[in-house]
Amino acid sequence: MDFPESSGCLDDSQxxxxxxxxxxxxxxxxxxxxxxxxxxxxxxxxxxxxRRDEFAQIGRSWSDLKAVADKIDARLKTSNNEFMTCIHGDMKSENLLFTSDGRRCAAYDFQYTGRSYGVRDIAYLFASSVDSSDLDSRADDYLAHYHSALAARLAEVKGQAAAAEAIARYHPAVMRRHFDLALLDYVRFMAGWGMWGSGCDWATRRARALLGQGVEQLLRE
Structure with a gap:
């Protein structure tokens, strides 16, 4: 099967x-x-x-994110195993191959694979490789797509009963809280290292909106 290399911004099918x-x-x-x-x-x-060197470089415009960065980091690497998985760790278009119709893909470059919440991969995929205008209208739909696909795959791996129990705990509101934390964490990195990616504008707008609402609830739950 032919898997042409991806380049740049991903379309909806990809x-x-x-x-x-x-x-x-x-x-x-x-x-x-x-x-x-x-x-x-x-x-x-x-x-x-x-990334403490990049953390030290965060400017005044992101001081509110810098102030909560350690708490977000601690929440993302909780010792509680619930909802944890292995993430790819560098999930961007340059590390993906697609079939010619864009409906199937393969990934490579597993240098940064390890434990975390799975939506950490999605936050990075969105910020790096999906156009901001598409995310404005489709981000919620894309997250719902992932949740449905995860439920189906868990049923294949764990069986129907165990998957149903797992996905009942990992309901969409939980997934979205984890996604928002992961997005804030990635924007924290970009704020010190440099902003880039086709979804960067959307990611930074979303991060500022979350900071404006306060992140205390995200950190507690």
Missing amino acids: VRAALDWLAAYHAYFWEQPSAPAGLQEQGSYWYLDT
């Missing part, structure tokens, strides 16, 4: 294919107690422990 791939990948490792041998304990390349 975004959904990437979310389907992530749902299958996350379901396979869902709520395992630790990362498989050889993988880093915390997934992604931007987590705060390794």
Whole structure:
């Protein structure tokens, strides 16, 4: 099967294919107690422990995000295994291959794979590889697509009864809270390293809206 390399901004079919791939990948490792041998304990390349130099570079315009960054980081790497999985850690268009019709994909470059909430991959995918105007109208639909695909894949991996119990706990409101935390965490990295990506405008607008509402509830739940 031919999988041409992706380039730049993903179209609607490609975004959904990437979310389907992530749902299958996350379901396979869902709520395992630790990362498989050889993988880093915390997934992604931007987590705060390794990005203190960039953290120090965050300017005054993002001081409110800087003030809560450590709390967000702690919430994302909670020792509680509930909802944890293995993430790809660098889920951008340059690391994806698609069939010619854009309906199936494969991923490569697993250098930053490790444990986290699966939506951390989605926050990065959106910010790096989906046009901001598409996210303005489709972000909620894309998150719902992922949730449905995850439920279906969990049923295949765990069986119907166990999957039903897992997805009842991981209802859409929980998923969205985790996504918002992951998005804030990634924007924190960009605020110190440099803003980039086709979805960057949407991501920064969303982050500022969340900060304006206060993040206390996200951190408590």
